[in-house]
Amino acid sequence: MPGTPEANRTAIIAGSGGLAAEVAAGLDAPIVAALEGFAPDGIAAETFRLERLIPFLDGLMDRGVTRVVFAGAVRRPALDPEAFDPLTARLVPRIAMAMRQGDDAALRELIAIFEDAGLAVAGLREVAPQLLPASGILAGRVTAADDADASRAAEVVATLGALDIGQGAVVAGGLTLAVETLPGTAAMLEFTAQSRSGRGGVLWKAPKPGQDLRIDLPAIGPDTIDQVAAAKLNGIAWRAGHAVLLDRERTMAAAEAAGLFLWSRPDD
Structure with missing residues (x-):
């Protein structure tokens, strides 16, 4: 009708x-x-x-x-x-x-x-499952040190996430440089960039433990690449199937150009 x-x-x-x-x-x-x-x-x-x-x-x-x-x-x-x-x-x-x-x-x-x-x-x-990459390295190269930093960052996010604090952490050489709080990922990475003199480390993103996965999944996009590069990190890792990769081709190309890895990391 x-x-x-x-x-x-x-x-x-x-x-x-x-x-x-x-x-x-x-x-x-x-x-x-x-x-x-x-x-x-x-x-x-x-x-x-x-x-x-x-x-x-x-x-x-x-x-x-x-x-x-x-x-x-x-x-x-x-x-x-x-x-x-x-x-x-x-x-x-x-x-x-x-x-x-x-x-x-x-x-x-x-x-x-x-x-x-x-x-x-x-x-x-x-x-939109196509926006949530399965496990694999989408750009760059991951070293054993990066793997160790990603594991440590995953522990930090799981622990703090259980307290409803955030979905991200930055770890370099086993040391936690920053954690995501209410101001968000960009503020965390800006703090990292301003407070360190060295290079290396990993940005880790994952949902909080017990989070309802229908809303507020972590997201990585071209802006994240710029921020991670400014913080002099080696790359970005996230829990496979639990984070959104925005503008995939552009983000992957930007990561390669900046010498960063993108790793959709399987659960340990």
């Missing part, structure tokens, strides 16, 4: 960066929506406010959306108490309690809200 919404559509809840565009390229006419202030790169997106989340979710379902996927970086937005609609306002205590428990709890609560509204939440491993 004319005017009937297309059924079983997918909506991409986009954040900043290029991930949403890469996910959209593999889907059939998805709706792309971004939280106000976090527009994605390379693709147009309608915007919504967290203070009006329930009307936004109802609108998605009215347009035939049955599944959503989160793609891109988002930081906690500033909320306007006067902008809440009555239905979304009822969620404030629930969201506030989760946010006090840390980022993981807040993200899990966000997923639960979408599911309670009747929307299935899919992960990138289901929707």
Whole structure:
């Protein structure tokens, strides 16, 4: 019938960066929506406010959306108490309690809200598995010292990640130079670049232990290559199948040009 919404559509809840565009390229006419202030790169997106989340979710379902996927970086937005609609306002205590428990709890609560509204939440491993490299060396050469540093960094991230601290660490010569905290990977690498005089070491990226893998997977892209090169590291390693490689060909070429390795590392 004319005017009937297309059924079983997918909506991409986009954040900043290029991930949403890469996910959209593999889907059939998805709706792309971004939280106000976090527009994605390379693709147009309608915007919504967290203070009006329930009307936004109802609108998605009215347009035939049955599944959503989160793609891109988002930081906690500033909320306007006067902008809440009555239905979304009822969620404030629930969201506030989760946010006090840390980022993981807040993200899990966000997923639960979408599911309670009747929307299935899919992960990138289901929707865009091509963006998550299997195990292998994609650029450069990995030495035994790099392997040891990657193992040590993986231990650091697993230990700190269990405390909901971050998804990355920098290790060189067995010494932990930096760990990822709330400011993110770029801030960690900038600190590394400014605080060392030597060369070598590895950036490790992996999800936190017990993290819901449908949201907030680590991502590596061309910008990461520039930052790692500036920090004078040897390369980047990540848990195979658990990190997104953005703009794959460009990122691999940039790594080769910078003399860095890219290693999708199997679990020990």
